[in-house]
Amino acid sequence: MRLSERPTLLIGAALACPAGFDGVPAPGAVLASVEGGRLRILASGEVGEVERHPAARDARRVDLPGHAILPGLVNAHSHLDLTHAGARPFDRAGGFRGWLEMVLHVRVREADAVRASVRDGVARSMLGGVVAVGDIAGVERMEPTEELRSSDLIGDSFHEFFGVGERQATTAARVGATLEAHAGEAAGVRLGLSPHAPYTVGLRLYDHAQREAERRNVPVATHLAEGAEEREFVATGRGLFRELLERLGVWDDTALDDVGGGRSPIAHLESALLRRPMLLAHVNDCPDADIERLALARASVAYCARCSDYFLRHEEFGAHRYLEMLAAGVNVCLGTDSVINLPPEEAERLSTLDDARFLFARDGADPRLLLRMATTHGARALGLEEGLFTLAPGEAAGLVAVDVEGCAGRTAAERVMRSGAPARLLAVGKPGRARFVGMALR
Known part of the structure; x- marks a missing residue:
């Protein structure tokens, strides 16, 4: 298993993150890499802003139309x-x-x-x-x-x-x-x-x-x-x-x-x-x-x-x-x-x-609250670092995509809750086993 991979630029219809991002215009982007066997988010937010990150120039671009990106x-x-x-x-x-x-x-x-x-x-x-x-x-x-x-x-x-x-x-x-x-x-x-x-x-x-x-x-x-x-x-x-x-x-x-x-x-x-x-x-x-x-x-x-x-x-x-x-x-x-x-x-x-x-x-129930209950609240209960389960820059436990095509909602989290599509892994972040998977390998 490779301990490092070139950065990957994931572009989705929206970003759903327990730490915020409701104000990010659609579409949204996450720039991530595997470094030393660990998954790291380098930047996330509005596409143009993320594309200006220095590591984005040589990144592999993966378009995920109709999908929201969220933490593991x-x-x-x-x-x-x-x-x-x-x-x-x-x-x-x-x-x-x-x-x-x-x-x-x-x-x-x-x-x-x-x-x-x-x-x-x-x-x-x-x-x-x-x-x-x-x-x-x-x-x-x-x-x-x-x-x-x-x-x-x-x-x-x-x-x-x-x-x-x-x-x-x-x-x-x-x-x-x-x-x-x-x-x-x-x-x-x-x-x-x-x-x-x-x-x-x-x-x-x-x-x-x-x-x-x-x-x-x-x-x-x-x-x-x-x-x-x-x-x-x-x-x-x-x-x-x-x-x-x-x-x-x-x-x-x-x-x-x-x-x-x-x-x-x-x-x-x-x-x-x-x-x-x-x-x-x-x-x-x-x-x-x-x-x-x-x-x-x-x-x-x-x-x-x-x-x-x-x-x-x-x-x-x-x-x-x-x-x-x-x-x-x-x-x-x-x-x-x-x-x-x-x-x-x-x-x-x-x-x-x-x-x-x-x-x-x-x-x-509030979709953003429900997303926190499925991510950062669970991390706190298990003694894990809550930041691993957000889209903020830093180490991450995983990345997920959900098809929200045709799902209305005031926030990305609401679109995720209205969708019946499964959450599909884009990356896993377990130290020593971190890698991109699934649709992120397109």
């Missing part, structure tokens, strides 16, 4: 190891219990099959313009992390674990051993920790994860406040998840020391949340007091909009409160969750642009 996307919550399962309908009659049983049945566990599923997920992510992920790497195994590190994606690979009651101590020891052997960043991917959820992880284990993360400077992500079944378990110690833990033989009554106090899931984790910022997936169940808790904890929320709709969470809790969270200062970004919950017609790609478009169509 971030998927802050994925399960790439479940890609093999494909899109599957939600059985309302079977509910979440039936869905969990289906996942337990179809999940592959053999190492080569797990690797193949993650590679498929990486490919589908790139088909959707995603260049950075926060991936839940399955239960206490390294194959997903290794595959992510060998891919073109950057981000965090969260080592998932379970343990309630008396099992918390043995799980904590295994987690410590894994961090001792594998913690740190390699090939643009950090190993992180993912205590699964409040119904499968006890409070002592959450606190242990936060202490270890603080000591080793690794990220932590968890599923939180996802559904009514979780609220019932945390508040009462009963319900679907109690039954499931008993059936799996991992329940003991000391787990009741943590649950049954009538608290909400977010209040239940308040002590762990306040220790250091954490990435929280879903957060469908969030009353006013819990929004305040999230803001105080400086937490990030990965809102998987299509996933919440798939599970009909709005019927349990009403509309998701992502806009109120943002207004309170909570960093809300976007995730896809697994391919299982995606509409079949969108499952060939794993793209947070599709979640942004879902929110634009359903809520009429």
